[in-house]
Amino acid sequence: MQPLSFILTHAWLIPVIPLVSFLLVGLVLRPISERLAGAFATLAVGTSALLSWTLAYDYVHLAEHGKSLPSLLPWSAMWLHFQDGFGISIGTLLDPISVMLLVVVTTVSTLVHLYSTGYMHGEPGYARYFAFLNLFTFSMLGLVLAPNLVQMYVCWELVGASSFFLIGFYFEKPSAVSASKKAFIVTRFADLGFFLGILVIGFYANQIFAAMPASATQGLQPLDFAFLTRPDVLAALSGLDVHFLGVGVLTLSAVLIYTGGAGKSAMFPLHIWLPDAMEGPTPVSALIHAATMVVAGVYLVARCFPIFATSGDALTVVMCIGAFTSLFAAVIGCTQDDIKRVLAFSTLSQLGYMMFALGVASFAHPLGYSASMFHLFTHAFFKALLFLGAGSVIHAVHSNDIWHMGGLRKHMPVTHALFLIATLAIAGIYPLAGFFSKDEILAAALHSGHTVVFGVGLLVAGMTAFYMFRIYFVTFWGEPKSEHAHHAHESPWIMLGPMAFLGVLSIGAGFIPIPEWVQLPGAPVEHEGIDLAVAIPSTILAIAGIGLAWLLYGGSRDRVDSLVAKLGGVYTLIKQKFYFDELYLFVTHSIIFRFVAAPIAWFDRHVVDGAVNLSGWFTRTTGLLLGKLQTGQVQTYGSWLVSGAIAAVVVLWGVLKSGGN
């Protein structure tokens, strides 16, 4: 093998540049000049993007003919030393999925930075915004490159924190504040599962690690992916006769780790934070809550795929929850009026798609694995474009409500064209990017024998086309429905440029041979071209969805209103997102706060502290009572003295007498 190129050995530069930029922008440049800060931050991420493209170029050329791409760890260093033989290193793991995500993250991040210089222009806290975007980019890149579970967890938390700060960017707006809190706490709850998963698998992996000869574990640590996903280790883990509540160690830890992924990727029932997260600035939604951070969960499952696949049961959980979420979110997506929320639900639905694609994969049928990663790749571009387009619209109309828009295709032709491209892409229309990846996922579901999941996937494909075209028609067609919509202006080129770039990617990303590069290591190559048995029904359903959307929303609103009236309670139920937010609010506020926290606070003040005060009171009272004996009357003291003396004599006498016997 030829020696690695500079960028491959120095891949750590890619995350470190945004980190340095974060510190510089946050501490030095922010007070000097806001504009300079923004430009610097953008430049830093742009440099990272250039480096990652170079890296990706070098990396795909490493493949020797007919062989799959290697997995490299060109740099690592000990970070946290727990005990001998059990430490955590930090490093840069380069394999097909990490390189792919590296490219996605830096590309979208750069475009979003660029777009934001226009979108956020004149906002207070402009530099703060860019500092956090940098921080996010650093954390996300660290997550992508993580060679072990702990580095992943560390960056996982950091992306959560930067997401928290960015959702709460408008910190004077109560809804943004509560949305940021909600996002952090819900994902934190999920991360608890991730952390427990690390504890469980760390404990047993450490045992296995310690039992192996040193030569077999050279240069590895128990929590390294390279160690955990080795067949012999997996066999040892699944062979452990340790069960908790009837679940084996491997399945238990896989499901726990998946919980973390489900939280970040907003799988049902942890999805509630994502729609609220749209309170953040729109470019943030594009970057974090559509293209990059939310796919971390999918990435995590893909990264640990051998663990899930060996367990089997865990993979079934992934599949079922993924399929259900994709359907559930699509149903809700059909009823929302906030353009960003519709996009959020569509993100949920697409994440479910990626998840169930992983769920249907196995070592025998690895297609789902490649398909999931492929969809992750294409989705990042068209979803980011959708959000940026929505941002452009919101920028012009000053409202998120689609019923305040309308007729914008005349006022904003570029935005309209790009939005249409992205909408067609997500609807899965040939030859746009979404078609290829979606087709591959459906084919994977069908060929691995999961017919029900395939059916759900088809249905969701149709629904996706429907609700996406619903917002498209309402927003861009018909008559302007508000004063602002009448006077809407096209966005500046600094915003349109990045969108156009994403538009090109949304069209062309499907032709990039991701499935060829990204393959499950150790599984047979299973790649087929376009499977007509899948492509034809899915395209028909997509066109049907578009048609239905045109029928209902292309003309006047009366048709919709009468349909809504007919649906009645069902519609309200869906529109209120099945009352999940209310349920969570009830559980946290009315149950946990009221029946756990408040009683503990009360208990502490009144019972525990009460006991302390009681002992103090007891001492004082005893003192006061005894103090009463001090009368100041010498004669009383004398009486006590005499009676004491008599008592002493009597006692002594008694003792002497009994002693005498």
Add this chain to the structure above:
Amino acid sequence: MGLASWLILLPFLTTLGVLFTPASRPTLIRWVSLVGTGAHLLLTAFTTWKFWEVASPDIALAKTSTLTKLYFVERIPWFKSLGVDYLVGIDGITMSMVILTSIIIFTGVLASWNVVNRTKEFFALLLLLVTGVFGVFLSFDMFLFFMFYEVAVLPMYLLIGVWGTGPKEYSAMKLTLMLMFGSAFILVGMLALYHYAGGTTFDLTQLAQFHYPVEMQRWVFPLIFIGFGVLGALYPFHTWSPDGHASAPTAVSMLHAGVLMKLGGYGALRIGVYLLPEGAQYWGLFFMALTTINILYGAFGAIKQTDLKFFTAYSSVSHCGFVLFGVASLNLMGFKGAVLQMFSHGVMTGLFFALIGMVYGRTHTRIIPDMGGLAKVMPWLAVCFYIAGMASLGLPGFAGFVAESHVFMGGFFGNAWSDPLATRVLTVIATLSIVVTAVYVLRGLAKVFQGPITDPHFLELTDATLTERLSTGILVVTLAVVGLVPGLLIDLIESALLPFVNRLHATGALAVAGHP
């Protein structure tokens, strides 16, 4: 005079310096204190460097040793008839605690820059207090240890009683009495240790070579652990903490929560586990369960608090629970986690109390629902507050995560003397706190700093002054440095802690050594 003695003497000399400065010149008094503590910070840095130089070659030795090696030892016989020596020295745990204390007192002096009432007495007592604290950490003679401890507690009473707020006399009395209650336990335990070893020495290094009878260890260990636990806010002896911290002036809260509470874990480890390994084996699981309650109880208790100081005090109860939890888990990771948590909680809570003092100095309220939107007018303080909050909920990148991950790993890995399922279940229960912590931290901070400004007079408030920026900045940087490069601290403490573990595993061998 060696480095260890200088570390104790320097704050005392600063105290004298303050006492000899005329009370009519408060600014000079502040500068004397600042220069004294600043010099101490430099001395600590120098000592750390020297310590690292002499101690790092001995790490391999520590892996098999059952005795922690001390450096910079100084021994002067004191009461020969009782076997009391002036014995000071430094090992890794001590070193990290000295670093912590030195940072906290320096920033504490900066944070108290605006004390105007009886400035001279305030700084003199503060420095006397910290002299006692350094003495406690550096002395390796139990008698000396105890003496310095009293030197630290008594100024605390006056500082809270005179410069405090709210029901300060009540709080000061309660705090002092409860700490005395704890020291009564410790005293009995120490006397037992002294007596059983022949009544000839209080020297910890010599007592460590003596093997105590198992029955004796079993009744003395809980005395020592609970006695020190009172200082470390062990449930249910923690209630001095909310009242005491709420009433104390800023620097005292910082020192007390940041440093003095660490004595709980320090003593439980240094005297409890080190001298009484079999007692620790016997009681480990029990105290693990008790500290699990600590962790969750404090966290849940904090949710419902409305006073910022109470809020932080409950969070301290939860976080100090981690320290004792780590100690009770009886393995290397747990011990390391405990010491790391002592350090990180010290810095974190010092930062919290410093910030609360600064916010209170501006808004004149500590009631959370009365505040809102302060980030707009005091961005520096808000950012520091968020950093402290993120560190306290264990965000990676700050010291808290390093400590918590060690503690949880330690708890989950368990030990040979406690039921493995029980330790694991307890650990899982304890990990719930990371969610609860996120809930209360974010709720509290969101109310204070985010949202619209609730009171128009807040609009006139100003952001941090230069001294305040310096003080909070140092603490934030410390948190981040330890969080990003944990090896700095871990390497320092690991060689000191390895013998603790070896002793636990070698109780049989100790018996041989103790009875030749």
Add this chain to the structure above:
Amino acid sequence: MAEFLTTHGLTLQHWLVLTSALFSIGLYGMLTRRNAVGVLMSLELCLNAAAVNFVLFNRYLAPTNLGGAERLDGAVMTIFVIAVAAAEVVVGMAIFVAMYAERRTVDVTRLDALKD
């Protein structure tokens, strides 16, 4: 007289009963009299009981020393007691007079300055 007392079947015990009674009467008076002068008089009774005891024990238990010479230790102590008692009365009465001048009473139940 001494001859008579020792030879007419009166043993030490008889005498001790007498002095105990005398002491108890004094003690009772000391604890119950409200007038300070009465308390002082009762105190004298106690002292006298003790003085008599000195003489008695001297006489009955160690009348002579090893050489056979008569011992007078008890009598000497009695003289001391009488002397101390006399001094005490002087000091006591002086205090009472001063107290009467100050408080217009010598009722001991009203003299409770020791309280608090």
